[in-house]
Amino acid sequence: MDAKPVIQLESIEKVYQTGEVAVKAVRGISLSVRPGEFVAVMGASGSGKSTLMNLIGCLDRPTAGRYLLDGEEVGALTKSELSRVRNQRLGFVFQGFNLLSRTSALENVELPLLYSPHGHGRHELRKRSLAALEQVGLADRAEHHPSQLSGGQQQRVAIARALVNHPSLLLADEPTGNLDTRTSLEIMGIFQELNRQGMTILMVTHEPDIARYCLREITMRDGRIVDDRPVGDRLDAAKELARWRGPEEAP
Amino acid sequence: MKFSSTWTIALRALRRNPMRSGLTMLGIIIGVAAVIAMVAIGTGAKEQVASSIAQIGQNTVLVMSGSGSRGGVRGGWGSSPTLTRQDYEAIRKEVPGVLRATPDVRKSAQVMAGNQNVNTEINGAGEDYVEIRSWDFLEGGNFTAADVRGATKVAILGQTVATNLFGDASPVGQIVRIQNAPYTVVGLLKPKGMSMMGSDQDDVVLVPWSSAMVRLTGTTSFRAITVQAESAEQVGTVMEELASLLRQRHRIRDGAEDDFHVRSQQEIMEMATSTAKTMTILLGAIAGVSLLVGGIGIMNIMLVSVTERTREIGVRMAVGARGGDILLQFLVEAVVLSVGGGLIGIGLGFGIAKVVSAKVGWNTLVSPESVVLAFVFSAVIGIFFGFYPARKASGLDPIEALRYE
Ligand SMILES: Nc1ncnc2c1ncn2[C@@H]1O[C@H](COP(=O)(O)OP(=O)(O)OP(=O)(O)O)[C@@H](O)[C@H]1O
Ligand SMILES: [Mg+2]
Numbered sequence: 179m180d181a182k183p184v185i186q187l188e189s190i191e192k193v194y195q196t197g198e199v200a201v202k203a204v205r206g207i208s209l210s211v212r213p214g215e216f217v218a219v220m221g222a223s224g225s226g227k228s229t230l231m232n233l234i235g236c237l238d239r240p241t242a243g244r245y246l247l248d249g250e251e252v253g254a255l256t257k258s259e260l261s262r263v264r265n266q267r268l269g270f271v272f273q274g275f276n277l278l279s280r281t282s283a284l285e286n287v288e289l290p291l292l293y294s295p296h297g298h299g300r301h302e303l304r305k306r307s308l309a310a311l312e313q314v315g316l317a318d319r320a321e322h323h324p325s326q327l328s329g330g331q332q333q334r335v336a337i338a339r340a341l342v343n344h345p346s347l348l349l350a351d352e353p354t355g356n357l358d359t360r361t362s363l364e365i366m367g368i369f370q371e372l373n374r375q376g377m378t379i380l381m382v383t384h385e386p387d388i389a390r391y392c393l394r395e396i397t398m399r400d401g402r403i404v405d406d407r408p409v410g411d412r413l414d415a416a417k418e419l420a421r422w423r424g425p426e427e428a429p
Numbered sequence: 430m431k432f433s434s435t436w437t438i439a440l441r442a443l444r445r446n447p448m449r450s451g452l453t454m455l456g457i458i459i460g461v462a463a464v465i466a467m468v469a470i471g472t473g474a475k476e477q478v479a480s481s482i483a484q485i486g487q488n489t490v491l492v493m494s495g496s497g498s499r500g501g502v503r504g505g506w507g508s509s510p511t512l513t514r515q516d517y518e519a520i521r522k523e524v525p526g527v528l529r530a531t532p533d534v535r536k537s538a539q540v541m542a543g544n545q546n547v548n549t550e551i552n553g554a555g556e557d558y559v560e561i562r563s564w565d566f567l568e569g570g571n572f573t574a575a576d577v578r579g580a581t582k583v584a585i586l587g588q589t590v591a592t593n594l595f596g597d598a599s600p601v602g603q604i605v606r607i608q609n610a611p612y613t614v615v616g617l618l619k620p621k622g623m624s625m626m627g628s629d630q631d632d633v634v635l636v637p638w639s640s641a642m643v644r645l646t647g648t649t650s651f652r653a654i655t656v657q658a659e660s661a662e663q664v665g666t667v668m669e670e671l672a673s674l675l676r677q678r679h680r681i682r683d684g685a686e687d688d689f690h691v692r693s694q695q696e697i698m699e700m701a702t703s704t705a706k707t708m709t710i711l712l713g714a715i716a717g718v719s720l721l722v723g724g725i726g727i728m729n730i731m732l733v734s735v736t737e738r739t740r741e742i743g744v745r746m747a748v749g750a751r752g753g754d755i756l757l758q759f760l761v762e763a764v765v766l767s768v769g770g771g772l773i774g775i776g777l778g779f780g781i782a783k784v785v786s787a788k789v790g791w792n793t794l795v796s797p798e799s800v801v802l803a804f805v806f807s808a809v810i811g812i813f814f815g816f817y818p819a820r821k822a823s824g825l826d827p828i829e830a831l832r833y834e
Pocket of ligand 2: 227
């Protein structure tokens with residue numbers, strides 16, 4: 179474990195100032211995540227998990243502290259450089275999917291490519307987006323609109339969108355929060371497969387059961403990390419899924 | 430980011446909401462079409478007025494019998510004719526520089542030939558009338574000064590009257606009956622077609638004015654006399670001489686108001702075309718206001734859509750759109766709507782102008798200037814009214830936009 183960290187946080191703080199009241203959502207977090215890690219962020223509601231994810235995802239800036247992404251100081255970047263980082267190096271998956279309505283799955287997945295500085299031809303856009311959809315097993319739904327897809331399928335489209343620019347880090351804020359157990363398992367299966375291929379993943383979850391598919395578990399309370407340990411009894415999503423199917427589909 | 434990507438993004442965004450896009454465009458379509466059509470119709474009207482006035486004849490002066498205030502009641506021109514046949518003869522004899530002249534006597538009457546009859550306008554004219562209006566004969570010829578002196582019963586037919594009475598047969602040498610008196614047809618005029626008011630200029634019968642006064646109207650004075658000067662240079666002096674002759678003949682004291690009007694064809698032309706021009710500007714301005722309203726419509730929709738699409742903007746920013754990309758997207762959307770609307774509007778304006786010109790029978794002129802102007806204006810409207818909403822969109826914070834309900 180001597181690879182350079184993907185994420186390195188040093189005494190990160192985030193204070194929300196609403197009128198007179200200052201809410202300290204994150205109070206001095208130091209954290210290091212190395213390539214290939216699969217981290218679950220746990221904690222009670224309001225403990226600052228989403229705030230932390232938004233900071234790591236370059237959607238927001240910390241009030242204090244230092245954040246190095248791939249060794250690069252993020253605090254020094256301009257707004258438009260942050261956009262570039264989000265576009266090229268990060269993939270973000272939300273609890274509420276955040277797909278564009280009345281837009282096909284394929285066009286949703288193409289979105290990050292359209293904002294890519296490299297500028298892809300029409301043909302390449304399509305090829306890469308279809309490949310990303312293939313990765314999440316939805317190539318046959320490319321022309322479907324979000325309203326024509328199930329929740330799990332919509333989340334898979336969102337994952338494909340996060341993957342299409344080949345980021346080095348995948349961030350997910352409660353990706354299974356709106357899904358039932360079985361569909362959650364499918365999503366975890368995709369994550370585990372991606373992680374096996376080398377993707378670094380950081381995900382927020384409320385459910386201890388879901389955290390057991392990860393490799394490392396961090397617990398937050400009141401804006402601080404109170405626990406950080408490897409997952410002991412790790413589960414394999416593919417196996418669990420097979421077991422789930424077993425009693426239903428065998429007879 | 431490549432510009433082609435901005436196009437793709439903006440066009441996809443517009444396609445996501447075809448109804449909204451269409452309605453926004455409609456404002457611009459109507460505005461631009463109105464401007465194009467109104468200016469075309471106005472310009473066409475101006476041309477038509479000019480050409481119909483030109484038909485009065487070259488270097489002509491119109492003497493109109495004036496508003497003699499009799500018994501304190503003041504009528505419009507020609508309401509109480511003050512021009513007598515003696516005035517007419519004096520004008521011909523005494524005013525230097527007069528080449529030709531013809532009085533104007535009109536009456537609607539029934540004309541018959543065989544078992545056919547038509548209602549038409551009988552125009553009592555002098556022997557110079559046809560020449561002054563540069564009207565040619567298809568067949569036969571003019572009546573003579575002797576015919577006018579003797580008030581003989583001869584007639585010249587317009588094409589429409591001739592066709593109605595005689596079909597394809599030649600009317601020359603035939604007899605027509607006007608209020609039961611028989612007239613010999615001596616000539617058939619070349620067709621002139623519609624006038625700008627949509628009336629048929631060939632629906633006319635010319636007879637010597639003397640015959641018309643004696644047999645048809647029973648009047649002793651004229652509504653107007655058309656005088657043709659020998660040259661353009663002489664129009665001015667002819668007008669002055671005419672006026673002084675008539676003041677003298679009508680015994681009008683110095684300082685008193687004339688009971689006639691003298692206008693050169695040039696003056697009438699200028700008055701009429703300037704009126705038509707004013708009308709064109711007025712119509713264009715009204716249409717311009719509707720274009721402005723269309724532009725405000727674009728701003729309105731874009732503003733509403735920035736609010737409505739806050740989450741979409743957040744998503745775009747989360748996957749890497751920069752403020753500038755969002756600005757450009759909204760700007761391109763606005764410009765596509767306005768320019769697209771502008772192009773459709775130009776087409777529609779052309780169509781309306783075509784239909785109107787077919788209906789009223791005169792040319793409408795879609796000027797290249799008005800097309801360029803409408804196009805540039807709609808593009809400017811798009812940029813101008815699109816910029817504020819686009820700025821608003823690009824300034825959104827990604828986190829807040831994503832959290833927006
Ligand atoms: N935009 C904001 N303005 C003010 N306070 C905020 C804002 N966002 C979050 N907070 C506050 O910061 C704290 C942490 O919020 P956060 O959303 O990070 O919690 P969380 O751990 O993600 O909770 P949950 O599990 O419910 O999603 C909360 O007390 C919340 O009220
Ligand atoms: Mg949260």
